[in-house]
Amino acid sequence: MNKSTYITKEGMESLQNEVQEIWEERKVVTQAVSDAAAMGDRSENAEYIYGKKKLREIDGRLTYLRRRINTLKVFDQKVDDTRAMFSAYVTFKDQTNREMTLRLVGPDEADIKKQSISIASPIGKSLLNQSVGDAIEVITPAGKKVFTILKVKY
Template sequence: MSDIKYLTPLGYKKLKDDLDFLVNEERARVLQKIAEARSHGDLSENAEYDAAKEEQSQLEIRISNLQTVLSAAKIIEAGSVKTDKVYILTKVALEDVKTKEKVNYQLVSSEEADLEQGKISVQSPIGKSLLGKSLGDKVDVVTPGGGKTFQILSISSK
């Protein structure tokens, strides 16, 4: 059994739309490429056919991965999450203890992570370090760029 994937309604819809597109449009496009390449004759020396089959394989893996995520999904609303500690879907304001730089993040599943929107995965180094921490806590984070210490300034659900 796979792990539960906590998703927002918007995140679930995006993944569902992606799956529908891959199944209903991309699959047909790739099958058409295979049929066209097959029509060119000898398959043993047909690079176009091999490339199309590889594309089909990669597509089926993506479809399978999305189906797995969606089947294990639990949809939660950000407003229903407690804010006594940092949980998935909470928004946190942090201050770098050394530089005094302030950053804001929302902790989300890896499927919804988007750094440009301030959404970081609970599986990321910062996300893992923040989970379960409370307001005012100092959190040491080891990132690929080195270690940092953040102080939690606020925790909210909206």
């Protein structure tokens, strides 16, 4: 997957908070593994085996997050309020005049529940660099859609 090197300030804070939370979880799991190991035979000790597996998962996520955070750049550039660029809140309508507002972000922080969409997604790619008033065609899994950009806000 081609990942953007940009992230919003809020997105970076979220990743850093996740690292802190995982470190706290790792301490608890490490203690549980240590306690389970003290019980004796590790080959048939389910708590020990599960704890070791959980530690591998935690360590894998920590490694990924550290590497990813080191490659990301917080986007803080001044941009034109009439163009949909990275970190913009874009309000647009579809053919049925249904309005939607989405924030254009990188793949690391895209979350449709938070109304943020990746610039690598079909809709995100289509909105990127477009201006207020532009009508754009997007091929989605549900078919071809036409969106008209109504407002761009940063």
